[in-house]
């Protein structure tokens with residue numbers, strides 16, 4: 360009796376969901392196979408475009424920009440409002456596509472779509488709040504102010520693990536800011552991309568906005584490279600590995616473009632002696648094992664005080680043993696598959712390296728369902744006790760491995776938290792307010808996200824999302840992340856009838 364759905368069943372479900380979202384089914388008639396990590400079998404096929412197509416796409420986006428930039432921002436918001444409604448209506452359809460293409464459980468896949476709806480709502484409100492400042496002028500009869508204008512074409516390169524939400528964070532904000540978007544989705548998730556793009560196309564048509572405001576180019580790395588290099592792309596927002604960011608950042612900078620980089624994380628939780636261990640255990644397991652360890656916010660390290668380390672590890676091991684691993688579409692599953700064989704191999708390599716570097720594997724690491732689906736990679740999330748923060752712990756392995764490290768003083772714990780190249784997310788579990796404040800202070804966590812008594816993953820869209828150091832420094836989503844998508848003009852207005860110069864300069868002509 361098989362527990363995984365058949366290839367035909369998955370292909371039919373994907374096709375139907377894509378059709379309901381309005382995907383032109385001709386686009387699914389290409390020669391590039393799409394594989395489902397659920398069973399390792401072909402799910403569909405798509406046609407790839409290539410680098411030569413990018414120029415025309417960016418030029419059309421530039422034309423759309425020239426029309427869209429003068430549409431009042433609250434009117435631009437109406438397009439995003441409609442997009443949000445359509446996403447809400449098709450939450451289940453898009454959820455199915457995300458689940459089948461990247462292996463998320465139904466709840467997590469639908470949660471991803473909910474993030475899309477949320478960012479649309481945020482952006483609609485924002486469309487009436489793109490505020491500039493009025494600044495006191497040093498000269499009489501003068502006013503100083505700043506105005507935020509649309510920036511230009513935004514290129515979005517997204518990763519497989521949040522195949523559509525990251526596009527929506529960029530797109531909802533870019534559109535209200537007056538910018539068109541050209542999207543290069545992950546090669547591994549073209550169906551959910553085409554479905555999201557079809558919903559945007561529909562919102563554009565229904566609201567009478569310029570047709571080329573949202574374009575998607577399904578293709579390989581050459582498409583991404585063409586977007587990075589194109590002088591018509593004003594802002595390049597890229598999510599992926601630090602290696603990718605290292606290639607993208609300097610090339611965009613070289614042409615004086617802007618880039619917004621959201622790269623790897625190596626997120627830790629500090630667990631202090633006063634932590635509520637029940638809540639802590641649940642918080643850690645969601646962040647470390649959820650999404651099969653494939654979020655950039657996944658918790659990869661626990662830094663536990665020596666007085667609670669044993670007890671905490673026991674609780675975590677017990678919870679890990681109970682984790683339901685299996686088909687992400689089956690009810691009750693909490694851990695779905697890894698994306699592909701390379702992810703599985705990198706997990707095995709890291710586990711081996713960790714043990715060579717003094718680590719002790721306390722639970723997990725094994726493969727599941729290999730007989731039934733030899734090309735799907737289900738794994739037991741692993742916990743490894745490490746005596747210290749060795750090389751392998753300082754690297755991001757995109758798989759569910761949680762390293763547990765001991766500490767004695769909070770200073771030492773914070774130093775360990777910060778002593779990795781990445782700086783995305785972090786948390787502290789404590790009931791001691793002073794400890795929490797120390798962690799959040801200027802000399803505390805050096806990450807873009809620092810939490811208290813919740814895990815490192817699962818951020819809401821209302822805050823700015825991103826991190827420091829090798830995470831790339833970009834901020835997307837809420838708060839004032841919109842400023843990256845606009846250009847600021849400083850305006851000085853003279854209504855005095857005189858011409859006093861700033862800094863008291865005299866120029867008597």
Ligand code: UN1
Nearest residue numbers: 521654655656816817818
């Ligand atoms: C990512 O993994 O690229 O905070 C994004 C989270 C999600 C977003 C993750 N809201 O885990």
